[in-house]
Amino acid sequence: MSALLEVRDLAVAIGNRAVVDGVSFDLAAGETFALLGESGCGKSLTALALMRLLPMVAKITHGHVDFDGQALFSLPESRMRMLRGGGMATIFQEPATSLNPVMTIGDQIGEVLNLHGARSGAGGAVELLEAVGIPDPERRAGEFPFQLSGGMKQRAMIAMALAGEPKLLIADEPTTALDVTIQAQVLDLLKDLQRRRGMALLLITHDLGVAARMADRVGVMHAGQLVEVSDTKKFFRGPAHPYSQRLFASLPENLPRPPDIGGAAGELLAVEDLAVHFPIRRGLLRRTVGHVRAVDGVSLKVSRGRTLAIVGESGCGKTTAGKAILQLITPTAGRVRLDGRDLVALAPRDVQMVFQDPFGSLNPRLRVGDIIAEGMRALGVPADAGAIGDLLAQVGLEAGMASRYPHEFSGGQRQRIAIARALAVNPRLVICDEPTSALDVSVQAQIIALLRDLQARRGLAYLFITHNISVVDYLAHDVAVMYLGRIVEQGSVDEVLRGARHPYTQALLAAVPRIDGSSGERLLVPGDPPSPARPPPGCHFHPRCPKAMERCRAVYPGVSTLAGTHRLRCHLYS
Amino acid sequence: MKPVILWSDALFFLLIAVMIAGAWWGRRQAHLRAGWARVFATRRSKIAVAVLAVFLAIGLVDSLHYRRQLPPEPGKPPAYAVEVLSALDALLMPLKTNTEKTYSEPLATHLFAKETLEDGERAFPPLKYPGSHLFGTDKVGQDVLYLTLKSIRTGLLIGTLTTLIMLPAAVLLGIVAGYVGGWVDDVIQYLYTTLNSIPGVLLIAAAVLMMQVVIDTHPDWFATAAERADARLLALCAILGITSWTGLCRLLRGETLKLREMEYVQAARAFGVGPLAIMLRHILPNLMHIVLIALVMDFSGLVLAEAVLSYVGIGVDPNTISFGTMINAARLELAREPMVWWSLAAAFTFMFVLVLAANLFADAVRDAFDPRAA
Numbered sequence: 001m002s003a004l005l006e007v008r009d010l011a012v013a014i015g016n017r018a019v020v021d022g023v024s025f026d027l028a029a030g031e032t033f034a035l036l037g038e039s040g041c042g043k044s045l046t047a048l049a050l051m052r053l054l055p056m057v058a059k060i061t062h063g064h065v066d067f068d069g070q071a072l073f074s075l076p077e078s079r080m081r082m083l084r085g086g087g088m089a090t091i092f093q094e095p096a097t098s099l100n101p102v103m104t105i106g107d108q109i110g111e112v113l114n115l116h117g118a119r120s121g122a123g124g125a126v127e128l129l130e131a132v133g134i135p136d137p138e139r140r141a142g143e144f145p146f147q148l149s150g151g152m153k154q155r156a157m158i159a160m161a162l163a164g165e166p167k168l169l170i171a172d173e174p175t176t177a178l179d180v181t182i183q184a185q186v187l188d189l190l191k192d193l194q195r196r197r198g199m200a201l202l203l204i205t206h207d208l209g210v211a212a213r214m215a216d217r218v219g220v221m222h223a224g225q226l227v228e229v230s231d232t233k234k235f236f237r238g239p240a241h242p243y244s245q246r247l248f249a250s251l252p253e254n255l256p257r258p259p260d261i262g263g264a265a266g267e268l269l270a271v272e273d274l275a276v277h278f279p280i281r282r283g284l285l286r287r288t289v290g291h292v293r294a295v296d297g298v299s300l301k302v303s304r305g306r307t308l309a310i311v312g313e314s315g316c317g318k319t320t321a322g323k324a325i326l327q328l329i330t331p332t333a334g335r336v337r338l339d340g341r342d343l344v345a346l347a348p349r350d351v352q353m354v355f356q357d358p359f360g361s362l363n364p365r366l367r368v369g370d371i372i373a374e375g376m377r378a379l380g381v382p383a384d385a386g387a388i389g390d391l392l393a394q395v396g397l398e399a400g401m402a403s404r405y406p407h408e409f410s411g412g413q414r415q416r417i418a419i420a421r422a423l424a425v426n427p428r429l430v431i432c433d434e435p436t437s438a439l440d441v442s443v444q445a446q447i448i449a450l451l452r453d454l455q456a457r458r459g460l461a462y463l464f465i466t467h468n469i470s471v472v473d474y475l476a477h478d479v480a481v482m483y484l485g486r487i488v489e490q491g492s493v494d495e496v497l498r499g500a501r502h503p504y505t506q507a508l509l510a511a512v513p514r515i516d517g518s519s520g521e522r523l524l525v526p527g528d529p530p531s532p533a534r535p536p537p538g539c540h541f542h543p544r545c546p547k548a549m550e551r552c553r554a555v556y557p558g559v560s561t562l563a564g565t566h567r568l569r570c571h572l573y574s
Numbered sequence: 575m576k577p578v579i580l581w582s583d584a585l586f587f588l589l590i591a592v593m594i595a596g597a598w599w600g601r602r603q604a605h606l607r608a609g610w611a612r613v614f615a616t617r618r619s620k621i622a623v624a625v626l627a628v629f630l631a632i633g634l635v636d637s638l639h640y641r642r643q644l645p646p647e648p649g650k651p652p653a654y655a656v657e658v659l660s661a662l663d664a665l666l667m668p669l670k671t672n673t674e675k676t677y678s679e680p681l682a683t684h685l686f687a688k689e690t691l692e693d694g695e696r697a698f699p700p701l702k703y704p705g706s707h708l709f710g711t712d713k714v715g716q717d718v719l720y721l722t723l724k725s726i727r728t729g730l731l732i733g734t735l736t737t738l739i740m741l742p743a744a745v746l747l748g749i750v751a752g753y754v755g756g757w758v759d760d761v762i763q764y765l766y767t768t769l770n771s772i773p774g775v776l777l778i779a780a781a782v783l784m785m786q787v788v789i790d791t792h793p794d795w796f797a798t799a800a801e802r803a804d805a806r807l808l809a810l811c812a813i814l815g816i817t818s819w820t821g822l823c824r825l826l827r828g829e830t831l832k833l834r835e836m837e838y839v840q841a842a843r844a845f846g847v848g849p850l851a852i853m854l855r856h857i858l859p860n861l862m863h864i865v866l867i868a869l870v871m872d873f874s875g876l877v878l879a880e881a882v883l884s885y886v887g888i889g890v891d892p893n894t895i896s897f898g899t900m901i902n903a904a905r906l907e908l909a910r911e912p913m914v915w916w917s918l919a920a921a922f923t924f925m926f927v928l929v930l931a932a933n934l935f936a937d938a939v940r941d942a943f944d945p946r947a948a
Contacts, residue, residue: 326844353844361837364945365859367605371838374855375845403605405945421841 003066004029004200005050005168010063012042012049012224019058020046021224029167032194032201034215034232036208036247038440042224043204047170050202051090052080068167086116089161093173095153099145105129105156106141109163116164128159133189149528150314151182155189162193169194172204179313179467181525184511187214188524206440208251209470209513212236220244236515250445251515255474268461269302269325269351269429274334276317276324280533292533294320296485298334302429302478305455307462309472309493311508312482313529318465319356321482322431325463326353338429349379352422356434358414362406368392368417369402376424383424391420395450412443416450423454431463436471448475470512473497478565481505484540485532491566502568503545539571547572576654578639580804582731586637589734590630612942619938625931629726636662636727639800658800662727666720672703674715677907680916681705709920712903721895722920728896729928732811732880733873739815740872744822745865749853751823752830762827766820775886778813782888785809803891810883810890814876822868826861833857863940870936874929897921 003026012020020042027033035043048054050065052072065072068087075083084090092098100108109125129137132155145153154174161169171190175183191214194201203214211218211232218235220228220243228241239245248254275298277291295317302308312318324331327343336343338350352375355361362371369388376383389399395416406414415435422430432451436444452475454460464476472479473493480490481504489502500506507525525544530536536543542552551571560574561567600606613619638661641654663670677686683705684698691697701707709718751762789795789802796802833839833856842852877897883889884898885905892899900921907914 323840328840328843349846351844353841355837355841357837361841363838363856363860366855374842374847378842378845378847378851407945418841425845 003027004068005202006064006066007046007050008064008066010046010049010065011061012045012054012058013061014058018061019224020049023063023221023224023226025219025226025229027168027200027202029200030194030198031217032191032203032215034203034205034211034218035221036205036211036218037221038206038247038442041221043221044172046221047090047172047202047204050170051084051088053084082116085112085161085164085166087164087166088168088170089164089166091154091157091161091169091171091174094177095150095157096145096177098157099153101145104142104144105148109141109156109160112160112163124163125159128162129156131162131193132156132159133185134159150178151185151528154178154182154186158186158189158193162197165197166199168200168202170202170204173206174203175210176205176207179529180469180511181313181507182528183210183513184524185526187513190214207513208236208247208441208515212515213513220247247441248515250442252445252448252468252471252474253515255445255448257474266304267301268304268339269300269463270335270337270340271298271300271325272335272337274298274321274324274336275332276320276329277332290533292531293485293535294532295324295331296532296535298482298485298487300480300487300490302461302463304428304461305459306477307455307464307475308478308480309464309466309476310480310482310487311466311469311472313467313508315529315532316482317485317532318467318482319433322353322433322463322465326351326431328353349425350427351429351431352425352427353431353433354415354418354422354435357438358411358418359438361418362414364406367403367405368409371406371417372402372421372424375421379425381425388424391424392417394423394454395420396446410443411439412446415439415443415447419447419450419454423458427460429461429463431465433465434467435464437466437468444471451475469497469508481508484530484535486540486569488541488570489566489568491562491564491568495562495564495566499566501562501566501573502570503547503572504541505568507544539569575643576641578641578658578798578800580637580639580658580801581808582735582804583637583639585735585808586633586731589738590634609943613935613938615942616938618934622931622934622938625927626935629730629928629931632662632723633727633730635665636660636724638662641798656798658798662723666723668706669717669720672706672717674701674703674707674711675699676711676713676715677914678707678711678715680708680710680718682707682710686710686912686914710916712917713907718917718920721900721917722897722924724895725897725900725921726924726928728807728880728890728894728898729877729925731807732814732896733876735808735811736814736818736876737869737872739812740819740822741865741869743815744819745826745858745861747819748823748826749830749857749861752827753834753849753853753857759827762823766823769817770820774817775883775888777817778810778883779886779888781813782806782810782883785813799893803894806891807894810880814879818872818876822865822872825864825868829861829864830857833860863944866936866940870929870932873932874925877925877929897925 005027008024010020010023011018023046025033035046037043045054045058049060050072054060060073067083106125109128113124125141126137129140134140134152134155140148148156174190175186178186187210190201193199203211205211215232218230218232219226220241222243228239228244230240239248274295276295277293279288280290280292281287282289298321300308310318310321320329323329325336343351369385372388372391373383376387385402388402392399392401397413397416406417409417436447439447448471451462455462466472476493478490478492479496480487481496481502482488483504489496489500489505496505497509500509525546527544530540530543538554539545539552539557542548545552549571557569557571557574559567559569562573600610614623639658641658644653644655646652675685678684678701679686682701684700688696689699691699707717707719709722712718712721747762751759785806789805796805839852839856842856880889880896881898881901884896884902889898890896900917904918904921907917
């Protein structure tokens, strides 16, 4: 089988720095090749170089790319334009920004169809939308991107990419911005389309699980170089390169489990029936016409020195719940008590928060020392240089870094600073809002290790909010699964992750791409999560639930307790 | 000689004093000193600062006003001239007094227009001071270089005083509206939308005319014509300041709305840091680049606004020498045949150099204090 794409010794430089350095690989028709690597390793630039769409500052310094018998780098721009979309097409990471918000989906697909002349306008667009599994394609073709959910937008992007009937599809992190259940749907769709159309797929991803599930062959990139190219099965049985081995070692699956310190440590935080409803205002007089029930009656308990993880997909209200517990958002109803006292009346000293985005959570205009000292001064903790140096040392940084600005640090280091800031006021509970989701796997492993180390040393309790269920096992003692503002299942890690009963939890667990490759039977939930402004009647999950019964459509299930601390809300068990 | 301190002089000196005090305080802060060292690191910003310093020095010297003592008459207390001069006038004495009859081209030896000489012949009469007028002379024979140098003080005053009036209002109201929200936001938005919906020139015209009436009905308030002109200049600055804060305020409100949701602001709130401290420590420093850019843009805009207002007749006092009055006069000069171009060219050159230097300096300051770029 001759290769469709032949990349030889490709090198890209930004200024004098080589960011892609001698990359060579082949891709045959119908084959999937995954470029795997952490952020900044040059995998996206490699893809852009193939399309000759590099940003202005980057230059191809040498190398040779053959696509379908043509030398790409010697083609004139006009031929290259026909090739983009017609011969090779791209799907980008962020579906929200890759579609033009003021054009209908049908028009946008039609534009590509007209350019590459595969089929005629409107009918072709509908056909393509149907092919990517969008229900009711005639109506959707006339809609604007904002009317579509994230998963549907990504499907529409795929439809656009298919419009020119490309031979090669380049997918640059196609599912990173999507929830796991949606990611599973999109990955299955890509695989199915590839099989039917015989396309080659160049998949760019940082997620080992996605690569294991999709690829025939895997290439690992590190610092601009392709350090290992291998057959998928062989690669996941035993990676050869030390860097690949390090990647595997830092996967949460391969981290040691947290020691169980016993459940009887005493209750620290008790949340009862917490609710946050945002009013929807319409019209000239801004009258309230409804409510977004972001958090709708959440009750949970965190014990001293233990970690409770709240797991859920985006929009399920988990972050809002965390902020409402900290009173950053005023709850509509419910009580939050710390050690039996109402948190509203307390100084914010005992509870602190670590935020998701380490780039947004540190004021770029303040020096690290000032950032850490701010909370200490506000709460009357003595903030001298020695104390700040100690804190920095505790999170694995140097005391001398206090006089630097945040931009001088990497994402992982910034997250350490954010942790030091939270610890500065000696809290007993730290709410961690997706503290690792903006970080690379290897850095994620370090931060999780740091959090666990600090827990052991200081007896901290964590409320760990995450969408990444694979992290939970290695950090948390207890888990609560949220869906549309309510907790649907909670219990200890063993009870929930290994004995999941709620169909949603089961689907969530099944949707996580595992590195052991294709797990045989997969429970794929169809559709998108409903809007919290108009939750479906009865059980919120019933429109997507494979086991939905008549009763699920009418009544929201009450809490049923299984063995031990395992509780869930599902009619199957009541 | 009797010193005269006009109101605008006092404000100008106060401004300089605040700047010096700020610089003296800033020298002790290590990170500020490092920032300013970066400002002066490039040749471009050094030149810009040098040019600005020259302009500032001219403005400063021009702000030292005095009245000359008239020749003493025996048995009478010393009397002083009505005309208020400045130290700059004294320095430029030959330029100020070397006037011609009317227009002459730069460095010309003869007048610009033919005249009937005494012998009945029509010719270009020779100048009294041939070859000494670098930028030529204007309609009444005043040296244009002298006029441009005198205009610098007016331009600087209008640019800086107006900004000083406008800036606190724009920054304070913009940040408060964006951060506090609710009815406070509604009130502030209502205020600037209302102010914005009144045509600016109309509002300024009404205010300046009212001010003029006040000045005219109280001639006893002002000892000299210069003091009267100065009062009008200050009033103009105040009016321009009151009408021009809305744009920046709206910009800052929008940016604050964005910054308010940043996680570092939420982190500060989680520590129980008060709203005032958050606005000062977290919002304001992250808005400074916008403020700085708007400031420099407004500075040039205000100098131009003065020209427009002088054109309508509601600008500075007609006796005050300013870029605006020069540009206004150039309107008729350009309509002449042959055209008189040099006073406009001189005003343009000086304004251009001033605004360009201010822009380059502001750029350098913004870059030096942006922690991401440093």
